[in-house]
Amino acid sequence: MQTEWFILLSVILFTMGVLGVLFRRNAILVFMSVELMLNATNLALVAFAHQWGSEAGHLFVFFIITVAAAEVAVGLALIVAIFRTKHSINIDDLRQMEG
Amino acid sequence: METVLFGFGATIALVGAIIMLSSKNAVHSALGLVLTMGALAFLFLLLNAPFLAMIQITVYAGAIMVLFIFVIMLLGADKLDLRERFPVVPVLGTALASAMFFAIATPLLTNNIDLIEPPPANPQVRFVHAATDIGNNVAVTLDGALRSQPLAEGLNLREVSNFMTVAPGDYTVSITPEGGATLTSPISLTAGSVQTIVAYGTGDAPSITVVPEDLSTVQEARSSRVIVFNAFDPDISISMVNFGSEFDENDTATYANNIPYGTASETTTLIEGDYALAFVRGEGSSSVNPGIDNVLAREEAYELERDQSKLIVLFAERQVDGSIRASVDPLGVMTRPSFGGPRAIGIELFTTYMLPFQLLAVLLLAAMVGAIVLTRHAVTPVKQRVNVRRRVARPLTNVIASQTGHQVVDDAPQLPAETDQREPSGD
Amino acid sequence: MHMDTYPQLVTLVILFPAIGAFINLFVGARLTEKGVSAIATIAASLAFVVSFLLYLYLVNSNYQGAVVNPPLLDGWIQIGDSVVIPWQQRVDTLSVTMMLVVTGIGSLIHMYAAGYMHGDPKYHRFFAYLNMFLAFMLILVTGNNFLMMFVGWEGVGLCSFLLIGFWFDKAKGVGWRNSNAARKAFIVNRVGDFGLLMAIFLIFWTFGTLDYYRPGEVANPELAEGSKYAPVGSPAYLLYQEEHKSETEAPAEGEATPGEHSEAAATTEGATAAEATTTTEGESHAEGAAATEGEAHAEGEAAAEGEEEGHGEPAVVYVNNDHIATEQLGVFGQTERLLHEGEHIVDFGPFSLPFETVLVLITLFMLLGAAGKSAQIPLFVWLPDAMAGPTPVSALIHAATMVTAGVYMMVRANVWYHEAELTSVVVTLVGAGTAIMAGFVAIGQWDIKRVLAYSTVSQLGFMVAAVGVGAYSAAVFHLLTHAFFKALLFLGSGSVIHGVEHGHHLAHGKHGHGHDDHDPHPVHGENAHGHDAHADDHAHDDDFDPQDMRNMGGLWRRMPVTYLTYLIGTLALAGIFPLSGFWSKDEILADSWLIGLEEGALHGYIAFGVLFAAAFLTAFYMWRQIELVFHGKPRTEAARKAPESVWLMTVPLALLAIGSILAGFMQLPRPFFFLDQIFGTYHFVYWMQQSVIHSHAPAFQLGIALLATASALVAIFLARRIYGGEKSLVGEENRDPLESPIWSLANARLYWDEFYNRAFERPFNAMAGFLANTIDQRFWHGYFHNTVIRDGFNAIGEILSKPVDLGVIDGTVNGIGRVTRWLSSKVRLIQAGDVRVYALSLLLGVVVVILVLLLPLLNTGG
Amino acid sequence: MIPVPSLSEFNLQYTLPALSLTVWACILLLVDLWIPKERKETTAWLAAGGVVFAFIANAFTFNTDGEAMLGMFRADQFTAFSNLVILATTFIGILMSVDYLKRTGIERGEYYSLLLFATVGTMWMVAANDLITVFVALELLSIPLYVLAAFRAPDLKSEESGLKYFILGAFASAFFVYGAALVYGATGTTNIPAILQAVSATLFSGEAANAGAAQLLLLLGSGLMLVGLGFKVAAAPFHMWTPDVYEGAPTPVTAIMSVGAKVGGFAAMLRIFGTGFATLAPAATASSTDWQTIMWLIAALTMILGNLIAISQTNIKRMLAYSSIAHGGYIMMAVAATGTVSVGTGLPNSAAQAALFYLLAYMFTNLGAFAVAMAVEKNDGSGTQMEDFVGLGKSRPMLALMMAIFMLSLTGIPGTAGFIGKILIFQSSLEAGLIPLAIIGVLTSIISGFYYLRVVVNMYLRDGEGDKAEGATPYLNWAVYASFAGTMLLGILPFLATDLTQRVSLVASLFP
Incomplete structure (x- = not known):
């Protein structure tokens, strides 16, 4: 199995995640796009770990997944909080501070 | 496929x-x-x-x-x-993202990353003290071209040092017994190798040799590797046999046959479990009777764990009366657990990656606190805004007047300038 | 305390004013005025005493300098072994000269200010700043490396900023002119600082150190060969004769004027007698009065014994630096050695330059720095405006001390300026140009202080030009004499303003209102556009300007002491024999003439011609001032009733006047009555020679001296003819009799301010506004509402315009506002939202980072 | 049988400062539950006590040199000095917070716990010897800051500030980990010293079979990691979030954020690039690393943008935000200077020392400026305009004097810490041969005088009533005094701090 193909897939997914951040205006979806980027990273790491036969890549993935969980907790809390105040989670509406 | x-x-x-x-x-x-x-x-x-x-x-x-x-x-x-209010973002975004994609992907695909190979790991080396007569408290150093580093200090007989990682190259091992003369021996450590230096033999000038070991994953499930090293007597070659349980005569085998003095046997892979091992002179035989003379030493219930690499040293132990006797010393070391499995990850997590693992715990705690802080209502509730009932009559004309800014009826009672009054805060 | 340990005292010279500043800053508000001024003045005087002790040390140690490591500050800045900049102070003849000037004049001005500032609500703060200034100035002149110089440099700039803006809280409409002047000074000086910083970086890069001289290094090893300027018969002089017997006989004759030669021949006394002379000279400096014969004799013997050790051998104990490795030398020692060794290349990584070119670069950058601080073309514009500050500040900082820092720096770096010929030409042109330009502008001014300010600029031009033609000691000599008479003139003008102000109150019965003793309108009525608005102000009593010379006249009767001292100052500045200005100015003129004559250097002639003309103008505008202020009939009621100032103010005037008379005798180029017995001939240059390697003194040029004096007398005569008499000014508006297009040019100060406005301020403001508002706010931070834009611009406009310039900025802001509104109305349709735009810019960064990183691979085909 | 490392192999004594504070932060979370609502000040003092203890522990471990936590933790002077800066930041930050939280009605015990979590995140980050640890510590630093930025909820500005910071922060972290993944792909390790060896071995061993691909991965990986860290330190063009977030967040949080996150980011940058990629160069004989150019460009861009845009700001918090961006550019200059390859000559060390000193100087000055801004700020969050400083020189002379000193220090006037910091930075970049960068630095620092001076002008040279600065409560004043003392002390006696960085070295210890 060639690592190359996995890396290519990972780059594609990463780019799609980036596009998601830029395209979507719903804060939750923006956030999900970031998760997609992290997933792409995970794929690259596992592929490299396979190629190198070293465990460090797997460990890294483990840490990323868990950190993502922590991020999600805080991120969703933020979104809920701002929804309560503003009744909108459209990030284009975040323009209280100008210029 | x-x-x-x-x-x-x-x-x-x-x-x-x-x-x-x-x-x-x-x-x-x-x-x-x-x-x-x-x-x-x-x-x-x-x-x-x-x-x-x-x-x-x-x-x-x-x-x-x-x-x-x-x-x-x-x-x-x-x-x-x-609706997309700012179409420039997707346009520019697509352009930049594809630029990024090509910037990363193109060179990666044109350079074959599959060719990247791990550079061979640095050699690992340890020292086994099986030299009968040089006593305890031995110091061992490894003198290299760049610097010399202690491999072990205060090592007693039958003890083994930890593995040490060194740069590849030629070294000289110096063994200094307590109060004795220093023995030296050149060794060469190549990249990727795992070596055990054994000092063995009787007398003031024991021999020194290097036994290669294999710490890679044991491919057979629930198994371990075993190597036997003969350090007992220059005149005797030995064999290791399993004399089986008393109930099953057929469960016998010879694992290492006719190992000359100062050499190690071939690697044998054994399934985990209890073994009854005997070390015999000369040619080993599966039908050997554990009671007879040529048995030098025996381990009645030797427990072999999985995923180990065992180096069994048969060495000469000096008795109180000066005679020597064979003695068995099995030196185990963990091999790599199977790749990608929970065991492998678990071991790493609890050893090398202890710090980030603990930090992760703190991080989750912080995230938890953060989520609570953000979603809980503010501690100091916003002051309630209670509108005081207006004391003035509010004829319709008046309301219209206040909203349009025109005076509809002359002499109509006007609203106070402030339409929103709050109660004093001392409620 | 043994004299060898005297240099250690140099720490105190900074410490005293610093302590004074701290006391006044923190507890000054609780003290009485007397307490505050006493503390400040005593701190300054103590610093003077210390400076004087250091002077005695130098006299005693054959003028050999010393480097002092003050306690507690070892290893000031140290990073590894590569950057080592110690906090060391240097006691040598140059720094001690500067110390004496700074602390001496400073003490007198402190005393004067005690009277002048009486009644000011921020009295204690004024003296705190003044002391702080002294401390920084002394750091500047005593530091042994360029970084310390820079510390002092910035520090005095800061104090100057604070003191110019000291009266920022004047009544509405006046105070902001002070802050405007302060800002202008600050900003212009930043340009100069850039030059100095660049010079410092280059120096560090080239030499790996910033020290002038390292401890143990001999500053001027060439003195081992003796000095022809040494007192005749002294060891150094004998050694010089010994060494140069064969070769110098003829040139010495050629150089020395007959008088000097005969003097040298006539001196047949032995070495001991000559030493006694030296000592006497030291004594008379020390005491300022003749010591008794016995004392002098005893001292002389002691000194002679002290020198006995060095005298047994070839006479002088100086050594060279041969035993020190090159990198262990200070920057100047390294320069001398590197130049001596031959060609050197300085490597700058991507490129490299010859050593000589680097020296040119360094000196040019230093010139930029000096132009900022010493008010040379093109950065002089701040100094006339700085006269908005209180008069003692003008006298101390903006005439006598701080503005000479640039000259001091260039003299300190004389080794480099001597080598960098290109720079010398540039320096000459800048200095001479400044001298004549400022002299011309001074003719057209009405403000008494502004005339003096331009005169200062002009005299600084003299000094800088002197550096340019290589007359380093002459530059310092002029610096010294100028400090005396220019401080005197400023203080005198302060006294005049003070008097006229009082007269104004007396005349209009306003005496009762408060004790507003100091000048309530410290800036004359000049508006931000630089147009002269005096004619208007002058008409109304409420706008009475006590600094306008048109409001004066005939003051000599009312203020005799001020008049007399002012007259002395004027004559000294005009260069009338035998006052101090004559000697110093003559030396600069002679030097530039000789450099043209002997070395065929064109810039010598240019300097001579231009400076000669400038000297003529000097005499003219100064006498114009005398006529307008003191002679004739009083033109206003205020001038008629002006009283003489209090003794606290007149005593310093008198002392400075004495100094202005005597200071010139320090450098007598030829025997002059009995004075050469006291001062010795060429003594100042001998003194300077110990630290200024390339100092030399021209022989006395009788022709030039006569010519210069004559031209000054002619100028005075002309000024007397034009402005003298009963009705000196023309018409009801008191127009100048010279009024003509050329005079208007001078009056409008050659439109320099307008030029700067157009050339720099406007484009800069426009650019900053454009970048900030259009690029960043509009493009990056997205669309927002029109009102926000407009309000934002109004706010920005207000902030920028009020302190800087109402008229100029208004247009710019409106222009930008229009452009931006237009742009935003177009961009608004396609402009993006916030967070995603930020993400977009982050992505842009990613792409750029990746491309820049991968670019080298593309080039190599990888 | 799993080989369990003995406790002594962890070398826990090296990690004592960070470890003790981590434990204390967790305990504080529990203790806080028993502290009544109206006495939350106690929590602040408990938190400050933990910081002081960690500070003392840090003093005792200052001159260690070794690894702890099985190679995950590097204990050396670099770590200790950075810890010094971080702990001082937190301590002054707590002083600033106590009254501010009370008067703006957002006083909650969790604030201090979160503050300590962010602090320990930074402390672990500066010592991290492994990319995984860097990543986890980076998140431990960031996540509490996201929450703290939104701490004034339900205030919309504050919430927005938190969400913006969060979304962009998560976005940038994703780039960071992707970069780390690519580096892992090239070297097979995440350990920074091992990366250094692998890089040297791969690129310069002469076996060119995989060198091209590996170098490519390294370049891409380092670039993406640079993006992630550049975001943290607000380097242009990753600086966009800074003004919005700084403006919206509660001011003490802004102050801490403007220093703490920078310390962590720059320390990680110096470790990863200065150590891990120290030999990442086109050839073994090359004089500069591959990444120097981009660092150089970023530093220049950051200085120019930050300083120029700051000129037009009318809000003091936004002005300080741009100013902090600009100062990031100066530190970036030192980071770029470490890119000049001369392993063993000590050059990268002097650049790193300069960066550390600058961080310390910047810490004092910037915190002081924020503290004064906070004193002028009103309870409802207004009072942050430049106009609000008019006449402060008259109404609060002491406060105004200190603010003036802070502004001068930020400008880089001699006698203040900022001056020495700038001198050291410029020197180190000159030594590294980055002459144009030094010139840009000098020019922009001169430009910076304009907007810093405007504060001084407003305070002293303009007529106005003068704000009473009611926020200048005793604790806040102590914060101002402490910052002032630090600024002046470092300006006059800089060797007090530079002596502490004498043994800082990024790569020397790895090449015996």
């Missing part, structure tokens, strides 16, 4: 991502992401990472995405993605 499987997984992952990107409905997007994550878990399996595949499904697709969907439904935010 693998290519087909990869193609399958990759397609599903991409389809999921596209759904996530393009769906108008946030819930559909979330489900698309779940699909992608599932496909990635499948690919992890292809890449020999079963444990991560499991985590990916449970934590990511399970816990995290459920949380997402929960919040989407809670806020009723499933269809919030409104």
